[in-house]
Amino acid sequence: MKCDVAIVGAGPAGLCLARALDGMGLDIRLFDASPQESLACPAEDGREIALTHASQAVLERIGVWQRLDPESLSELRDAAVFDGESARPMRITHADGGHERLGTLVSNHHIRRAAWEAVADQKGVEVDTGVTVDTTELSAAGRRLGLSDGRSVEAGLVIAADSRFSGLRRAAGIGARMRDFGRSMLLARVALEQDHEHVAWEWFGYDRTLALLPLNGRRASAVITLPHEQARRLSQVDEADFNREVTGMYRDRLGAMRLEGQRHLYPLVGVWPDRLVAERLAAVGDAAVGMHPVTAHGFNLGLTGIDILSGEMQRAAGRGQPVSQLAVLKAYQRRHRLASLPLYLATASVVGLYTDDRLPARILRRSALRVANRVAPFRQAVARQLTGKGGFPGPLALVRGSGQ
Numbered sequence: 513m514k515c516d517v518a519i520v521g522a523g524p525a526g527l528c529l530a531r532a533l534d535g536m537g538l539d540i541r542l543f544d545a546s547p548q549e550s551l552a553c554p555a556e557d558g559r560e561i562a563l564t565h566a567s568q569a570v571l572e573r574i575g576v577w578q579r580l581d582p583e584s585l586s587e588l589r590d591a592a593v594f595d596g597e598s599a600r601p602m603r604i605t606h607a608d609g610g611h612e613r614l615g616t617l618v619s620n621h622h623i624r625r626a627a628w629e630a631v632a633d634q635k636g637v638e639v640d641t642g643v644t645v646d647t648t649e650l651s652a653a654g655r656r657l658g659l660s661d662g663r664s665v666e667a668g669l670v671i672a673a674d675s676r677f678s679g680l681r682r683a684a685g686i687g688a689r690m691r692d693f694g695r696s697m698l699l700a701r702v703a704l705e706q707d708h709e710h711v712a713w714e715w716f717g718y719d720r721t722l723a724l725l726p727l728n729g730r731r732a733s734a735v736i737t738l739p740h741e742q743a744r745r746l747s748q749v750d751e752a753d754f755n756r757e758v759t760g761m762y763r764d765r766l767g768a769m770r771l772e773g774q775r776h777l778y779p780l781v782g783v784w785p786d787r788l789v790a791e792r793l794a795a796v797g798d799a800a801v802g803m804h805p806v807t808a809h810g811f812n813l814g815l816t817g818i819d820i821l822s823g824e825m826q827r828a829a830g831r832g833q834p835v836s837q838l839a840v841l842k843a844y845q846r847r848h849r850l851a852s853l854p855l856y857l858a859t860a861s862v863v864g865l866y867t868d869d870r871l872p873a874r875i876l877r878r879s880a881l882r883v884a885n886r887v888a889p890f891r892q893a894v895a896r897q898l899t900g901k902g903g904f905p906g907p908l909a910l911v912r913g914s915g916q
């Protein structure tokens with residue numbers, strides 16, 4: 513088998529990159545380990561992705577947004593950040609961001625399905641499912657990939673979109689720094705007794721972090737970060753106990769909470785690869801940066817990277833240069849790192865601050881929130897980053913479950 517571009521991983525990043533390369537006349541092959549049915553009709557995985565306005569614009573441009581059912585989009589209007597027992601939150605409003613909402617919440621499985629459908633209709637793309645890519649080596653044509661079914665593929669350019677634990681990245685000799693936070697995030701869709709008014713909550717308790725993401729109707733995604741064993745226990749207690757415990761954790765602020773559907777547990781591991789590119793290979797999506805979900809930036813950054821890489825490839829093609837040359841890939845790496853490094857570092861600081869239960873850290877975070885609440889330019893910078901109208905590193909940390 514031969515192709516111009518081989519994309520390994522048909523998750524949201526791999527699929528969106530295939531869409532972003534549409535119209536370039538490239539022969540693209542996508543490979544994924546999962547069977548076709550689970551890619552075409554992905555199961556609900558509990559993740560409610562908080563998309564910024566900039567991400568929405570990319571998804572529109574690549575024809576994925578249009579395939580999302582409008583009913584599946586939930587408005588993220590404002591955000592409230594609580595610290596400990598304090599009843600007065602820092603409030604970030606859509607008005608601070610100069611938009612009618614801060615962002616939009618969409619379930620991950622809806623994004624995956626929309627992206628799959630868009631790629632299924634795309635000329636020049638072939639998808640191989642139920643097969644893993646096990647090896648990669650440089651070859652005369654670019655790179656040769658070895659597949660689990662014994663076949664091999666010659667590709668001019670290989671894209672690693674195979675998750676934060678990317679085997680392809682490793683096979684290409686790229687190392688990564690990983691940080692296991694020792695905590696897990698439990699996600700559960702819950703029905704609420706009272707209206708959330710489309711406000712996302714972030715609540716930094718001293719022994720846990722809670723977030724509440726407002727979904728359409730009186731529903732929300734409860735996002736509970738705890739030491740792994742406690743999170744595991746909560747994911748397994750019977751439904752009545754879960755409802756009682758979770759209502760208590762959220763201090764009855766929106767009345768009784770009732771579980772709807774499955775609970776999902778995610779151990780929290782951050783990944784920062786040493787490089788994003790090698791000869792004839794580039795990593796995208798979580799393979800390029802595995803963010804802690806506290807910042808809700810994983811897929812948003814994935815889309816930023818896809819936009820940058822496809823733009824660099826288009827510019828190279830316009831100049832009559834090969835899209836797979838190292839200079840093109842390095843330009844992508846440079847720009848992606850500029851976008852992701854401040855967020856990665858800010859996330860690490862927020863996680864560190866909210867993991868530390870010593871008194872100075874408690875005082876620091878309480879004072880930080882008080883000051884931030886009073887300083888309009890700070891709130892506006894946070895809101896503008898969400899709405900895509902400004903640049904402030906790491907703000908979604910404030911509206912999304914932390915891995916304290």
Ligand SMILES: Cc1cc2nc3c(=O)[nH]c(=O)nc-3n(C[C@H](O)[C@H](O)[C@H](O)COP(=O)(O)OP(=O)(O)OC[C@H]3O[C@@H](n4cnc5c(N)ncnc54)[C@H](O)[C@@H]3O)c2cc1C
Pocket residue numbers: 520521522523524525526543544545546559560561562563620643644645646673674675676679680697699778796797798799805808809810811812813814
């Ligand atoms: C709890 C949680 C909440 C989150 N919330 C947000 C949020 O609010 N906002 C946000 O922007 N992001 C969020 N994210 C991050 C977001 O979900 C990820 O960034 C995104 O799903 C990553 O997509 P991906 O395609 O890079 O990787 P994945 O979704 O991991 O897909 C990788 C694909 O590669 C395939 N694969 C792996 N190895 C191979 C191989 N060797 N051969 C073939 N195929 C292979 C797999 O089968 C899979 O389909 C959250 C993440 C978590 C865990």
